[in-house]
Amino acid sequence: MNNNLYQQLDLNLLRTFLILYEELNMRRAAERLFISQPAVSQALKKLRYHFNNELFVKVSAGLEATAFADELKADIYPHLSGLESVINKNIELDLQSLNQTLEIALSPVVMACLSGSLYKAITKQAPNAKLVLTAWSNSTLEDIRKGKTLLGVNYDLKHPKELYSKRLVQLEGRAIVRQGHPLAAQTVTLAELAKYDIASMIIPGWNDNFVWLQKVMEEKGLTSRVGFRSEIMMALIDVVLHTNMFLPHSNLFPQEFYPNLRVLKIEQSQLIYNESIQSLYHIKNRNNPVQLWLSQLIKKVLEEQLLANKD
Structure with missing residues (x-):
């Protein structure tokens, strides 16, 4: 009798297990695997039989992993990930195809x-x-x-x-203003910028709950006000075009596409931009x-x- 569980297992089932572990939802797992939900259910049935464990139990939000499934995932993930990396490393890339x-x-x-x-x-x-x-x-x-x-x-x-x-x-900090803005110089200080409201770009996961330049100004004893925030760049640009607000940005900003805007440098002695x-x-x-x-x-x-x- 062969008691080697590895030799008895279809390794494709382990990939199904990992996707199901990540999604904790039969439908989403099926979509990621490009197979039907019944096929996922059948794979889970085989996995449960093979490991003699439920692996996942139904809860109101979908599925919940058992303690055994948590341990199994932690054990097999590095090995399957490493195997995928090795296989991909030897693939010759043909961009035309x-x-x-x-x-x-x-x-x-x-x-x-x-x-x-x-x-x-x-x-x-x-x-x-x-x-x-x-x-x-x-x-x-x-x-x-x-x-x-x-x-x-x-x-x-x-x-x-x-x-x-x-x-x-590596980026350098810049301030974006409209043509005709009261700040006429090409290089400005933080104190000069602090006189005008900030149109702040929201970058999810980075500055959801704060405005980076405002924090820098506060550290230097300057008071500033945020007039507008958005994740949508065109909304920010539209506000800047119609007000005296300025948009903190970087030297990545493509001014050639926005002739009605100006890009101002900020005195580097005042602003260390390490992003x-x-x-x-x-x-x-x-x-x-x-x-x-x-x-x-x-x-x-x-x-x-x-x-x-x-x-």
Whole structure:
């Protein structure tokens, strides 16, 4: 009699187990696996029989993992992730034949600046790929962890241990105002900016509950007021165009597309801007040729935009 549970198990069932563990929902697991719900139910039945454990129990919100399932997930995940990484590492990337969907989540600061140029660069090299650019949200890190989103581009955020963050470019702080704004100089001080209300960009997961520049000003003994906040860049730009508010941004801002706006430098002796743009992806994809190609391409597009904005 063969008592080796490993030899008796279809390894595809372990992948189903991991997806089900992450989703705790039969329908969502079936969608991620591209199979029917009855097929997921059948796989779970086999897993329960094999491990002699329920693995998941029904609760009002969906499913809940048993203690055995928690331990099983912790034990097998590193091994399956490592196996996937090794297999992907040996895949030769043929961009002309690449026809998969590439879902990339962009923070507002990147979405407004690079959507068009990024689309052009990606489709030029991989014409058969389907590009999906989504706005960064509070669920994006979880979507990357679960494999729904391949790659994210944002500031360096606190993220789950399963994700890896890699620096792409370093940014410098700028203030965006309308043409004809009372601030006429090309370089301004924080004290001069503090006289005007802030139109603050909300970057989910980074500054949901605070305004970074306002905190900097307070630390320097300056009082400032936030006049408007939004995740939508066009709403912020529209407000700036019709008021004396200013928009804190960076040297990534594509002024050539907005002739009615001006980009002001902030005296560097007063403002140390240490933010960088990062690519965030699942650690299992660290050797994935598609992910590596995308990260390098996004870095190149970002660098070209910064160079174009250089005085």
